[in-house]
Amino acid sequence: MKTRLCRIIDLGLCSFEEAYSLQKKVVQSKIGGSTEDTLILVEHLPIITMGRRGRFEHVCAPPERLKAEGIEVQSTDRGGDVTYHGPGQLVGYPIIDLRAHKQDVDWILRQLEAVIISSLKRLNIDACAIPGLTGVWVGGAKIAAIGIGVSHWITFHGFALNVDPRMKHFDLIIPCGLKNKPVTCLRDVLRDMPSMGGVKQIIIESFCETFGLERICA
Numbered sequence: 001m002k003t004r005l006c007r008i009i010d011l012g013l014c015s016f017e018e019a020y021s022l023q024k025k026v027v028q029s030k031i032g033g034s035t036e037d038t039l040i041l042v043e044h045l046p047i048i049t050m051g052r053r054g055r056f057e058h059v060c061a062p063p064e065r066l067k068a069e070g071i072e073v074q075s076t077d078r079g080g081d082v083t084y085h086g087p088g089q090l091v092g093y094p095i096i097d098l099r100a101h102k103q104d105v106d107w108i109l110r111q112l113e114a115v116i117i118s119s120l121k122r123l124n125i126d127a128c129a130i131p132g133l134t135g136v137w138v139g140g141a142k143i144a145a146i147g148i149g150v151s152h153w154i155t156f157h158g159f160a161l162n163v164d165p166r167m168k169h170f171d172l173i174i175p176c177g178l179k180n181k182p183v184t185c186l187r188d189v190l191r192d193m194p195s196m197g198g199v200k201q202i203i204i205e206s207f208c209e210t211f212g213l214e215r216i217c218a
Helices: 016-031 063-069 105-122 167-172 196-211
Strands: 004-014 037-044 047-050 072-075 082-085 089-095 128-130 133-138 141-151 154-162 213-217
Touching: 004 016, 004 196, 016 037, 016 089, 016 154, 037 196, 063 167, 082 089, 082 167, 089 196, 105 128, 105 133, 105 141, 105 154, 105 196, 196 213
Parallel strands: 004 037, 004 213, 047 072
Antiparallel strands: 037 089, 047 082, 089 154, 128 133, 133 141, 141 154
């Protein structure tokens, strides 16, 4: 069986709109027949995004506070509720043809959890998934959020791993709509912090291994 290829695109620090525009182009390319899967990696400028099940009452800060913090609010077509993105958080957008893997939305969510858990294990962090609560947890605190969209069995949107973001920004929302559930990051749980570049390489390796893909760079 021929190994599927995965193109890695690292956008560095960029706006949500720029990354979303690229996602749409890659999705359309795959709908048009491209056989490569893609993983886009990015750190976003500060933004609060609302999923299809998002409730604006889960944004706790008034508009003037968000403006003062330089944070915009954007509705999206991913699953899930409200989340925060900002510098120091690694966001991954896997654009995968589920027809070539498994046509099952729950399966892809569990696979993305496995990618994060495997990556954290390489950093000697004991992480887990909690049934009924999509995402990845460390010591009862959420370290990675996951929310996807699917079009013609092509996935978009993805996961957000808290590496070393400004944690106070999470106080501006009820993350993922889960009250009384703390949020954590690698900075909080690791004695020796890896660089963001090091975390990216670990994520790429775990992603390709989990999905049985061969990495190629853009």
